[in-house]
Amino acid sequence: MSSNILNFSLNRCTSVDKVNGTDLLSVCRVRDTFTDAEIRIVVKMPDMEIVEISGHFRHAYLDAVEDLDSRLQKVLGVRVGTGMLKIIKGLLGEEENCDQLVYMVEECCHGIILTLTKKVLLKAPDDEVGKFAFYSNMVKKSIRLYDRCAGFGKGTPLVAELEAENGGGAA
Numbered sequence: 146m147s148s149n150i151l152n153f154s155l156n157r158c159t160s161v162d163k164v165n166g167t168d169l170l171s172v173c174r175v176r177d178t179f180t181d182a183e184i185r186i187v188v189k190m191p192d193m194e195i196v197e198i199s200g201h202f203r204h205a206y207l208d209a210v211e212d213l214d215s216r217l218q219k220v221l222g223v224r225v226g227t228g229m230l231k232i233i234k235g236l237l238g239e240e241e242n243c244d245q246l247v248y249m250v251e252e253c254c255h256g257i258i259l260t261l262t263k264k265v266l267l268k269a270p271d272d273e274v275g276k277f278a279f280y281s282n283m284v285k286k287s288i289r290l291y292d293r294c295a296g297f298g299k300g301t302p303l304v305a306e307l308e309a310e311n312g313g314g315a316a
Contacts, residue, residue, distance in 0.1 A: 153178045182201065184253055188225055210246055213246075229251070233250050280303050
């Protein structure tokens with residue numbers, strides 16, 4: 146870890162791969178000047194239920210998450226979908242050192258959702274104007290996509306209409 150707080154770097158990555166022919170493995174990694182963390186979840190398809198979870202979380206200045214493995218195991222059985230963030234927060238805790246952990250588990254779940262959304266993306270029209278309207282309407286219909294990838298990020302053209310309808314941000 147760097148001793149110069151002004152020297153900072155951040156890398157976040159979430160990836161999703163198929164395992165066992167049907168189930169999905171989602172991995173979220175966060176590495177920055179102070180943090181080295183990884184969360185791995187396996188989601189059983191088509192139920193979209195978390196059936197495996199593991200990870201590590203090390204931070205230079207925050208205390209270690211108490212009983213990380215047993216805390217993560219509480220998430221087993223949660224279904225990826227509506228209401229999952231509230232459930233995950235309730236199960237993992239809301240202490241300061243758990244914020245990043247909750248974010249990473251949620252990010253793994255959103256990776257699963259975006260992977261499943263890929264099939265819908267392929268239905269977009271071929272012309273540029275049609276594609277723009279298709280993607281813009283898609284994020285309006287499925288608000289969980291808002292700010293979950295670069296294309297649907299805050300302030301991007303694809304979410305401009307949604308943000309304008311909601312007074313500068315999504316609901």
